[in-house]
Amino acid sequence: MAAEAELTPTGYIQHHLKNLTFQVQEGSFWTLHVDTLVTALLMGLLMVFAFWMATRRPTAGVPGKWQAFVEICLEFVDQQAKDTYHGSSKLVTPIAITLFFWILMMNLLKMIPADFIALPLEALGVHYWKPVPTADVNATLGMSISVFFLMLFFALRAKGLGGFTKEFLTAPFGKWMLPFNLILNIVEWLSKPISLAMRLFGNMFGGEIVFLLIWVLGGASIIGALAGGLFGLGWMLFHLLVIPLQAFIFMMLSIVYLSLSEDAH
Template sequence: MAGEALTPTTYIQHHLQNLTSPVGDGGGFWTIHVDTIVTAVLLGLLMVFAFWLATRKATSGVPGKWQAFVEICLEFVDRQAKDTYHGKSKLVTPIAITIFFWILLMNTVKMIPADFIAIPLGWVGIHYWKPVPTADVNATLGMSISVLFLMFFFALKSKGIVGFVKEFLTAPFGKWMMPFNLILNIVEWLSKPISLAMRLFGNMFGGEIVFLLIWVLGGAGFFGALAGGTFGLGWMLFHLLVIPLQAFIFMMLSIVYLSLSEDSH
């Protein structure tokens, strides 16, 4: 859309368009959202690098500022995971840490004005780039499906294949209601990752649209700029709460689901 005059509608649509790379001839389901994948991977690497910096010169004495900050964050997540999960798996805390800090970083990209990313990329010929991975339902569904696989892993490890299949077919109404048990359990297991994905996506995508609407308002003369600045500041301050809260909710619900998957019904 280089060189075209953008209306408010096309401006918003432009910033909500993913940079895609179709795999195969048809695209569609097999279309890869390049911006989502690249941004998510880079932020994941940034998270790992930041934690590595804290551990590289870790000391048992008086810690440095960055080490102290990382230790406080990790202790907070570790405490929440242990209070929520009632099993004995040592994987839960690393899973919780990965989920919380990775989603937190991806959500935080929302605080960067869209044009601060789009304009420099346009100079090198990239005209579409949706910067917030969690505002892409494909990313949130991918993370929630990973949680679903972890739920199956924890359930099978706790109950065994026979015990898991037996419970899946007989709970909660007994063996004579096997078809109804099967339908109910399939719905229950699938609803958990879907609700995880939709909650995070809905909050981040909705917030992205509001930010773009405020940005458009800011271009409508002096009073528009004044109103845009005021509303933008208020919405930004509100999102300083929403960004970590959504990461925390996704993490806590994931740990709850892992714990429930090990419980017998």
């Protein structure tokens, strides 16, 4: 860790909130957040591996503990998707499963203290590594933009290009209010992915800052360490609810938006 980051609490927090970046060309607009990409990919692979371990030797009788747990989780998400989505697409449940468990895996990294990841990487010469991908707005926007394109796909499949265009220009005020309809529908469609991304990012980023503040408090003195440990435990227990809840909200809103995109106005 850089020396200036160790001297002040502000420097320490800023250090842990900085991404490891890579620019294809110096001064280019396109900057890759390497830590977000790598960590998100690893969590996705870990999710797939966990599901594969549960299904590689399934038993029809009494399932093993891991198989039973995975089946309960998948049935829960499948039921939520069926209750929320009123169309006939078979893609909705796989989309819901992917979103919920992938976001959940990324959110769970918040339970690992930042230094437990940063210090070993520092020894390897990696000076910056933001461990929680969902605390990076680029990751949450990437997922919400994917949901946005899925909304377009579902709408076009259900209504056709002509029906979608007609509805976009004439709903909800009729064809004589076309400019107002256009503005309203553009705002409505763009606000959905933006709100999805910002809700998840805001909760995860804010929680990360609070964890770092508590960690800084704990290093001030013995009393600070005791207070930091107490507050840290309380905040961690609170996040045991926040972490799955944010994944669930992102998944449910995505399904609602997919369902609404097929409905006629």
